[in-house]
Amino acid sequence: MKNIIIKRINADETRGLRKKLLRPTQPNEKLFYYGDDFEDTYHAGAFDDNLLVGIASVCRENKSQSTGSPVFINNKENIQGIINKNKPNDNTPKSWRLRGMAVENEYRRNNIGSKLLEACIEHIKKENGKHLWFNARLVAVEFYKTFGFEITSDIFEIEDIGPHYNMEKLI
């Protein structure tokens, strides 16, 4: 492994690793995520030379759009309330969702996932986002905790993938 470079990629470039590492048994239409082609969506790719070895995507999406459930953090305040309190009439979502985070097996535990997530968070900050949330696979929970994300749901099952938690934090 040489120096790993993180670069912005397009949605089509994510699909090979999404299939291989995240959804190997699912039909190809499941590799197309909500928001993939929004102008401000960011897809990060980790490259070892020209080889794509890791991916992560973030798009603007309120948590309630997807889950319909209220959002709470430690102090039990409503995150949307915190996010919108300075601009109550601003309808632009300040929440972003992380999806499709994966690193090739033999490249794991080399800080590549961290670099991808850092690049995503940098992008969100530039876009004035304030909150990042996602459905975390059980196997990835410890990784996300190293970034200070907190579990904010009971465990739930996503069909054909397995058990997940919601995780989130203000950024």
Ligand SMILES: CC(C)(COP(=O)(O)OP(=O)(O)OC[C@H]1O[C@@H](n2cnc3c(N)ncnc32)[C@H](O)[C@@H]1OP(=O)(O)O)[C@@H](O)C(=O)NCCC(=O)NCCS
């Ligand atoms: C989750 C994933 C992206 C992490 O990528 P990675 O490049 O291995 O992560 P990093 O090397 O940046 O890990 C940073 C820290 O997170 C923690 N961490 C990462 N993977 C971990 C694991 N499997 N178990 C426990 N802690 C882990 C460690 O503290 C690690 O630091 P260390 O290696 O110095 O101990 C990778 O394991 C993966 O692709 N998993 C399969 C796909 C998946 O489940 N994606 C998440 C979907 S929600």
